Amino acid sequence: MKRAHLSILLMASTVLGMSGAAQAQDVTLTIESWRNDDLAIWQEKLIPAFEAQHPGINVEFSPSAPTEYNAALNAKLEAGSAGDLITCRPFDASLELYKKGQLADLSDLEGMQNFSDVAKSAWQTDDGSATFCVPMASVIHGFIYNKDAFEEIGIEPPTTEEEFFAVLDKIKEDGTYIPMAMGTKDLWEAATMGYQNIGPNYWKGEEGRLALIKGEQKLTDEPWVAPYETLARWRDYLGDGFEAQSYPDSQNLFTLGRAAIYPAGSWEISVFNEQADFEMGAFPPPVQAEGDTCYISDHTDIAMGMNADTEHPEEARTFLNWVASDEFATIYANALPGFFSLSSTPVEMEDPLAKEFVSWREKCEPTIRSTYQILSRGTPNLENETWVAAANVINGTETPEEAAKRLQEGLASWYEPQQ
Amino acid sequence: MAAAKKPVRWHIAVFLAPAVLIYTSVMILPLFGTLQLSLFGRGESGLIFVGFDNFRTLLFDPRWSASFWNALWNNTWFFIIHMAVQNPIGILLAALLSNPRLRLRGFYRTAIFVPTILSFVIVGFAWKLILSPLWGVAPSLLDMVGLRSLFEPWLGKEEYALTTLGLISVWQFIGIPMMLIYAALLSIPEELLEAAECDGITGMSQFWKIKLPLILPSIGIISVLTFVGNFNAFDLIYATQGAMAGPNFSTDILGTFLYRTFFGFQLQIGDPNMGAAIASMMFLIILVGVCIYLFMIQTRLRRYQF
Numbered sequence: 249m250k251r252a253h254l255s256i257l258l259m260a261s262t263v264l265g266m267s268g269a270a271q272a273q274d275v276t277l278t279i280e281s282w283r284n285d286d287l288a289i290w291q292e293k294l295i296p297a298f299e300a301q302h303p304g305i306n307v308e309f310s311p312s313a314p315t316e317y318n319a320a321l322n323a324k325l326e327a328g329s330a331g332d333l334i335t336c337r338p339f340d341a342s343l344e345l346y347k348k349g350q351l352a353d354l355s356d357l358e359g360m361q362n363f364s365d366v367a368k369s370a371w372q373t374d375d376g377s378a379t380f381c382v383p384m385a386s387v388i389h390g391f392i393y394n395k396d397a398f399e400e401i402g403i404e405p406p407t408t409e410e411e412f413f414a415v416l417d418k419i420k421e422d423g424t425y426i427p428m429a430m431g432t433k434d435l436w437e438a439a440t441m442g443y444q445n446i447g448p449n450y451w452k453g454e455e456g457r458l459a460l461i462k463g464e465q466k467l468t469d470e471p472w473v474a475p476y477e478t479l480a481r482w483r484d485y486l487g488d489g490f491e492a493q494s495y496p497d498s499q500n501l502f503t504l505g506r507a508a509i510y511p512a513g514s515w516e517i518s519v520f521n522e523q524a525d526f527e528m529g530a531f532p533p534p535v536q537a538e539g540d541t542c543y544i545s546d547h548t549d550i551a552m553g554m555n556a557d558t559e560h561p562e563e564a565r566t567f568l569n570w571v572a573s574d575e576f577a578t579i580y581a582n583a584l585p586g587f588f589s590l591s592s593t594p595v596e597m598e599d600p601l602a603k604e605f606v607s608w609r610e611k612c613e614p615t616i617r618s619t620y621q622i623l624s625r626g627t628p629n630l631e632n633e634t635w636v637a638a639a640n641v642i643n644g645t646e647t648p649e650e651a652a653k654r655l656q657e658g659l660a661s662w663y664e665p666q667q
Numbered sequence: 668m669a670a671a672k673k674p675v676r677w678h679i680a681v682f683l684a685p686a687v688l689i690y691t692s693v694m695i696l697p698l699f700g701t702l703q704l705s706l707f708g709r710g711e712s713g714l715i716f717v718g719f720d721n722f723r724t725l726l727f728d729p730r731w732s733a734s735f736w737n738a739l740w741n742n743t744w745f746f747i748i749h750m751a752v753q754n755p756i757g758i759l760l761a762a763l764l765s766n767p768r769l770r771l772r773g774f775y776r777t778a779i780f781v782p783t784i785l786s787f788v789i790v791g792f793a794w795k796l797i798l799s800p801l802w803g804v805a806p807s808l809l810d811m812v813g814l815r816s817l818f819e820p821w822l823g824k825e826e827y828a829l830t831t832l833g834l835i836s837v838w839q840f841i842g843i844p845m846m847l848i849y850a851a852l853l854s855i856p857e858e859l860l861e862a863a864e865c866d867g868i869t870g871m872s873q874f875w876k877i878k879l880p881l882i883l884p885s886i887g888i889i890s891v892l893t894f895v896g897n898f899n900a901f902d903l904i905y906a907t908q909g910a911m912a913g914p915n916f917s918t919d920i921l922g923t924f925l926y927r928t929f930f931g932f933q934l935q936i937g938d939p940n941m942g943a944a945i946a947s948m949m950f951l952i953i954l955v956g957v958c959i960y961l962f963m964i965q966t967r968l969r970r971y972q973f
Binding site: 315318319322323339340341344431432433434435436487488489490491492493494497500501619620624627628629630631632635636639640643645646658661 | 915
């Protein structure tokens, strides 16, 4: 008797379940991303805003760890299990996917009109004929500092390199704070927050970057070695045991108020706003002499493309058009202060720190990271080598000249214009 | 009477089938797949057969071979640390545990064995925290005994990082040689030890002259297991130092080298064919090592029947 009841119940639930499935004709789009920090923003702000306007399309944000993203994405694409929408790394990583036919050509997407050629350049074929990702945001490098600490010690944010080291000396003398929060354990901090942060002032932004690509300058030339020499001087101002200090360690050191200056990328802003309970300010990388033109790294960092094998290309394109819209740009830039919209229409932002960063776009010349376009195409990989070199130089295990020589030899071994 | 015709023993095939099928499909086929992949390269139009070109690049191209020999040497050093630290201490612990007068034996045995069942990720993360110059207990503990000056950011220094990782791995896996040797020591019959005592061999000399020769085969097995485990290692390095095996590739072993090459890293695009070539070299190295053991060492070991 009891058993009969149970089986009826089970059958009933099966039928009900099936009818439920038949009703929901909704399409679900999955987004692949490395921004696991943004999970909450996507789920609470961006996706609801989109779904409210487009009933019938569900969007799911499924991020993986930043360092594993490229490898994981490649494996998923090969296996045919990747999501419908792919968050694009700039330049070659995405270009390679496009060439393999894994990213769809989006040149004819209406929303593309909202972006300048420079904004799109990171996600185009070398000749610019096809664009395969919708630009979402760029990040700007600079230094974030603890305003309270600066007031306490009585120092002002520096504008020239001389002032910069004078400020560091004063903080060190005072002894309350570690002058600068950076470690070399994870390598990329040294390269990205160090070398690519201060470098553009030496190699004059785009001018030097393009000259390097054309083969007119070498990595052993003065503008490319000098940033390493400056980095080597940073060693004395980093915390005790910085060789084993990881990236999260540095973040915590600063937000706990134990360090005064943090060599930063603007992506830190939202995390720091949440964690730090002191006021923060920012200054651009210091120039060599008073009155020099300043250059900043305004790096096109993140975009979104479409998996060429998606089962729902129409819906995916609808979503990408929305990503290209002003509405998305406004929500995104304000929810994630520090990721600056690449849209041609300026976006109103509220966060003071983010406003400070973006204001440098007006007085300084922007460039992108020197190693990203074309130069990291071969083996050895210039970007990855730069990580190791920058960390070595700060650790003092390699001199700036040796490091530059090794990088130049590596690049020349496969890149023709440098031979 | 003529010998009865032997019946076909079907049951052997039937009982072997599941294991053979599973082992073939998940181990043997992929192995040959890897070997095959390493003989191909990416040409203008898809994959082309390149013979041993990938191996030539790996061994003779100045850059590739520098990375390869660096990884191989680091791997060898990693193995040396295990052989020199893990196995002797394991034997010592087993000898202490098999002492019948020791109390709380079960507790020690479990406590020492527990790290072995922990995940690499947990072990790596825990040790990274312990040794952290900022929040670790290592610097404060050293400070308490007045030896703070001895503290170094070990995981961040080229000269110490690999040895530190080797010792962390020893800490984790010391339970395995201990257990195997412990079992071998327990299986030595009492009569043998009593006979030795009658002959006046006691204490340390009893260990050296009676017990050690009897557990030599177990030590041999442990050495081979350590060798295979070390040359396949990857997880601990990846969990603590990342795929770039910093600082300056000083902790790069064959496993991390393979990972970076095969899957790519950051801006570097993965190269499955060179990756497969490295994997094949690892297979070859392990194969040669195991063969040396099987044919040159194991055949010379004397076994005693009790």
